[in-house]
Amino acid sequence: MxxxxxxxxxxxxxxxxxxxxxxxxxxxxxxxxxxxxxxxxxLQRVRAYVRHDDVFPWQVLPEHSHEIPAKHIRVLSLAAKTGGGDVAYFKSAVRWADCLIAMNADIDYDPATGFREIPASADGGLIKRLRDAALNGPPTGP
Incomplete structure (x- = not known):
């Protein structure tokens, strides 16, 4: 009891x-x-922890995990997987992704130096794929 x-x-x-x-x-x-x-x-008011390691093609060191690209990638990943998250953070992350896409840029990571912009691949790169998935929301149906 x-x-x-x-x-x-x-x-x-x-x-x-x-x-x-x-x-x-x-x-x-x-x-x-x-x-x-x-x-x-x-009360089912606590959201389950959402892992983002499937989104990051790199092992991000703790000292870089709070840099702007890491934060925006996590926000876009959360929106893509759950359709949830803070609206203001989501809008900021989408604007950041849109700016990179407009410059035909993507993000790369080096443990020694952190995140950096690189030219996007022919398919638009990680940020474009993640931004598109976030705007489409989580998968629905069976």
Whole structure:
């Protein structure tokens, strides 16, 4: 049977819908962040972690994972796989991809130096494929 719940799912839901994050909800309710995450999972309010290593043709080092190209690639990947993500970040990532495509450029990565622009391949390259997939959204149907 287990211990009784220390916080109400209704309270967690109300605070979540008001825009608070898990840490802020935990502080407001006087509980821990893991407790809040358990409630959010029960309420199906926590998005499953989406892996992006199938999108990155490189192993990106941690010191480069927060560079602009890495962030935009992850945002486009999330939109392509789930149709979700922050709208402002998505619009910014699409504008960034559109600028690269207009310059007939793509992105390459070198662990020693980080990300750099390169000429796009004949098919438009990684960024064009990823941008197109993001704009089309996740696959639907059986």
């Amino acid at each position: 287990g211990r009784p719940r220390t916080v109400s799912d209704a309270d967690v839901l109300r605070l979540s819908e008001s825009g608070l994050g898990a840490l802020e909800i935990a502080e407001a309710l006087g509980t821990s962040r893991p407790t809040v995450y358990r409630a959010l999972r029960r």
